[in-house]
Amino acid sequence: MRKHAFCSEKRFLILRIVLALTASLLLGLSFILSKPSDQKDDRWQGTLNYQRTVGRQLDLSNSSYSGTSRINISDSATLNCQLVYYRSSDGIDYYALDSLMAPYTVGRKEIQTLTPKNLPGPSTTITYTANCTDLLIKDGVRVYLSIDRKNKVYYLSCDIISPWCDGIQARDGNPISRWTAQINGSLDASPSGYQGRTDGRTVVGSLTRPENGGSALWSWSFSGVAIDMEAVIEMPKSYESWRPEAGRDETTRGNDLDVKVRVQKKGEPGKPSPRKAKFKFELVDVSKEKGTCLNWPAKGKDSYDLKIEPKLNGHLKINGPNGLVAESNKDLERSSVRISCFDWGAYGKLKVTALLDDGTEIPAQLEKDSLKKELTLPQDENENQIADWWEKKYGMSDEPPDSDDDFYPVGDFHRGDGLSLYEEYRGFMVKGQGKAVHISTNPDKKDLFILNEVPDGKAGIDLFHNATGIETHEIQKDQMDASRVINFNLNPQTFVVFQHALRMKATRCSSQGRQWGGLSSLGPPKNVDMVEIRAKYELYYGDGKKYTIAHELGHAVCLDHHGDGNYFCATGDKNPGCYYLRKQLAKQDPGIKMNDIYIAVQQGENSGVEDCLMRYVWAHYFARTENGTTVYYSYGDPEKFSSSFCTESLGTGVNARNHKPFPKAGDAQAGRGICFNKLCVNDNYH
């Protein structure tokens, strides 16, 4: 009984009403949500009593376009189909009318004239094939479909923008194949009411015949479908401050960059695309620098510096062995690619193409600049392979990558430090606290790399840095090659000179006579085999070592002593001063040794500006000529070690002309002194 009651007609009716309402609600919602009002598009409809643009930006190389327009045909109507092409100087005003085309070179080619009488049948095809060079098309082609009705010409036009034809090449450098504009005319013999249908390529519609005339349907298409969607490359997070980084070697990823892309309704960001697409990611113009930076690792290989790795891109199919091309596996509205980086100076471009299931290819444009179809990696407006933010930081945005323009310290007025702008940006591995670290160097400041093998030698290097303003970088043994070259992983395009590091070593004083000890010659670094600090014997010598190091490093960057001529009074020396000294000392102790007595001469090593690291600060005596004879005065205590390099040649302090009772060693020798203005670290000179 209960079952019977449940199935009674009344209750069943209620249930059906509820279900029907729900279904209606569902259908209504789906309709509203899937067909928003802003998608309604009537571009292809309307009578041709005014000129209207029916086309949008097209790309005939890899896309297509179609549409239908209804026209009224009277007995006197004439159909003209014309292809009008133009090239513009700026390529922007695609919608210019003939009368406004003054800046352009305009050409016009009549393809075919159609009248109701000569219409070859219910449909016809008018084809014109244009070649970029034939038509001298630089920036675009405009196709007009025009109707001459009672001597009044109306136009139906569409713009077809070729892929930036320029001679035989497109702007992106790819050759342009021939492209085709095809116009299909069709006459509907028996139109009856509005009908709309589409086969995916051609939209066909019809209108009710007007009371006083015939009705015809004119449909046309350009070999494909309209691109009512566009692909957009979203600007990656922190793109403006991103730079490539390498891992510990060439096969280890450093950092990566996540790039997202989407398809959307054309010109309407955020609006969903009418169709989904597969995405093809291509890395082009990718650098193949040796190693990961200028000095690491040795014998660097030149593999690609940017890659799409399967490990980070499981959703993509990687094509080819180099990891430069990848494709999404299915049709999507959005996708992304994670680009791995293997070099500190890596650069390249990312191209993304949305692939539709009918073979149409839509090149993705940058979100911030729709004219750009490639994302430079890193951001690099001037395409000099250097991240823009880094150049901007140093005010170097207008400099070419092979420039070497460091100006500080001015030194001997040679600009540069032997390292190009790109090399300074790509950078070097140097010794860090407990491990190797990467640095990019300051392109305004001259750099000097030092392999420091002197215990506690850093104090001397710091002193040298503070005194000169030269940026010093300590490196490890494996961060320079056997010839001490620091930029051995060079790129000939951005190379200035083989720049050398200095090797600074603590050695024992050997009686085996290693004549290359100390410095074989003055700098720049290419000339200095080794800065030898014979400090091992100086037990408990303490902080004096740092001044020795700064002094020797001064020699290595082209600084000389303030003069020459100081000498030792060796036993048996015939020098008068030594003779008389020996004679006087013998009175005190006949057996005393005095080989070490050191005499400072005028304009010798002790001369010039007192406060200079290149000056000797001590001797036993300084010699003066008085009334034709030489007098030797006790030098006294050593002067205080200096912490700077001089900018004068005239003697100061103990060497000043007014020093009492008299200057010890006087002015620097001619051409000597002025050390700060003689610094040179650049192996391109001297």
Next chain:
Amino acid sequence: MKGKLIYLAFAVLLVGLVIVGILWKRKPPPVSMKPEAEKAELSFWPEISLSVNNSFETAISPGSPLLFNIVLRNGQAIQAAGAGQARERLTSQLDELAQKGEITRERADIALLQEPGPAVVPSFTISLNPENFSFEQNSPRGRSNVPWKLKMVEPAKSTTATLDDRQFAHAIFVVPPEETLAIAKGAFEVFVSFENRTAGQWQGKIVSDTVVISVGEESSAQSVDERQEKYLILSEYYLAIKNYDQALRAAQKALSVDPNSIEGFIHLGYAKENKGDFRAALESFDKAFVEYRRSYPKSDPPWALMKNISRMREKLGIKLPDVIEEKD
């Protein structure tokens, strides 16, 4: 009634799913261009450096001592002290370049931005106690303590040191020769940690770079320099622990390998000086000096050696005249 509710629930669920699905699909893409803010943290710490037997890479044979030389500095204070001078100099050079038209004023201003200028870096007070130092080695199994006992010989007793832009601290630890006899052959990658927890002083832990110590048998194909190295290190060790008799013997052995050994004479001089034989010390330092001048005629004078000689003269009461005139 139950069936009705099921139908109703199903319908509502369906509607909900459709709405959620469509809305989810229509969610606008996230767009973020704002770079993350950089956090600048300022902190200061001393620097520690280690060398063993005066080198960052040393090779010894069993029975040779090890001298661990440690220097603690206030590197940031040193840099900061020079930074003011550097910025001043840079400013004047940039002005000059800009006036001459060598660079634009804009570029000069950008360059100046890169020069930090002086910073206020505090000085550090630390305790040089043996307990504050620990010596470890890196091995495939991780870090572990070094397999030998070290003794601090410098400073001789615990002390306090201040580190600023001028003052630094120095410590020497040694491993006696008899201890290294037991060391297994191989390479050791060692480093020193300094940890100070004394109240009222700088507190923290710093670690040095590594030094490689290779222990192996002596080769018969060693050069003169290499053969005398063992004895020179030995004499340095004995000088460090103030055993001057042994230091003298070790220096003499170095001289027996190379009779002209500059450092053999120097070590001999130090040993004799500390034994109070200043004349013999002067003789030794003088021989070292003569040999040095013969070996390196074009080099800068060996200032430290010359000071040793002067010191010996003073101790012997020999005074150089203040003025020497070219007359009898």
